[in-house]
Amino acid sequence: MVLLISIQQYDPYSDHLYRNYLLATIVGVGLSFIVIVMLIWQNILTRTAVKAAQNSSDALKTIERPWVLLTKADRFGQSGKAPDGTHENRYGAQLRYKNFGKTPALIEKISGGAMILQSLDGKFTPTYKEPHAYADELVCAPGAESDDIIFMAGVLSDDEWNKLTEGESFLVLFGEIKYSDTFGGDKSNHVTRFCYRYTFKNAVESGFYFLFGSKEHNIYT
Numbered sequence: 001m002v003l004l005i006s007i008q009q010y011d012p013y014s015d016h017l018y019r020n021y022l023l024a025t026i027v028g029v030g031l032s033f034i035v036i037v038m039l040i041w042q043n044i045l046t047r048t049a050v051k052a053a054q055n056s057s058d059a060l061k062t063i064e065r066p067w068v069l070l071t072k073a074d075r076f077g078q079s080g081k082a083p084d085g086t087h088e089n090r091y092g093a094q095l096r097y098k099n100f101g102k103t104p105a106l107i108e109k110i111s112g113g114a115m116i117l118q119s120l121d122g123k124f125t126p127t128y129k130e131p132h133a134y135a136d137e138l139v140c141a142p143g144a145e146s147d148d149i150i151f152m153a154g155v156l157s158d159d160e161w162n163k164l165t166e167g168e169s170f171l172v173l174f175g176e177i178k179y180s181d182t183f184g185g186d187k188s189n190h191v192t193r194f195c196y197r198y199t200f201k202n203a204v205e206s207g208f209y210f211l212f213g214s215k216e217h218n219i220y221t
Helices: 016-064 158-165
Strands: 068-081 087-099 105-117 149-156 170-180 189-199 207-211
Touching (some): 068 170, 068 189, 068 207, 087 105, 087 170, 149 158
Parallel strands (some): 105 149
Antiparallel strands (some): 068 087, 087 149, 105 170, 189 207
């Protein structure tokens, strides 16, 4: 006797459980994709909000920060007798600064100097030193102005003085004021660096009217 067994081929698409599982898988993958897109978009929005807040904070600091700038620059001289009895002219420059900002400036260091140059064509390399006279004020309030700060250029003979007034040599004032604001952070340190050349004309029009040096000698940050 021969036993015949009928074997039917399995069709997964006719299986309701398989179809439900396949549909659930597709829906799950779709939802996961949507969640990933939402997370990416949320991350972009968060970064944008943080950047906007940072820009707003930086803008506020720029508006409220101190600005230390020069209000006065003039020559300074003392005439008298040298130890050997001859006449001498001690010459230099004096300046004042003022805080034009809305918050206090914490003065960290003031340096500079006054030099007499024989020519304006050569390379100018200033040496920044401490002032000869300066009332050390560590905090400059908004609207406050400093006392006179004096840098001496040296001793001139009468002939050297005449060359200076006749335009054969040149008096140069240079300086640097390092200060910080009260906000803190990486951008709290500031520098005011300046360089001017004195012009002798007459008692009214003479003064440090002309910027001198390169960009590295005139910086405001």
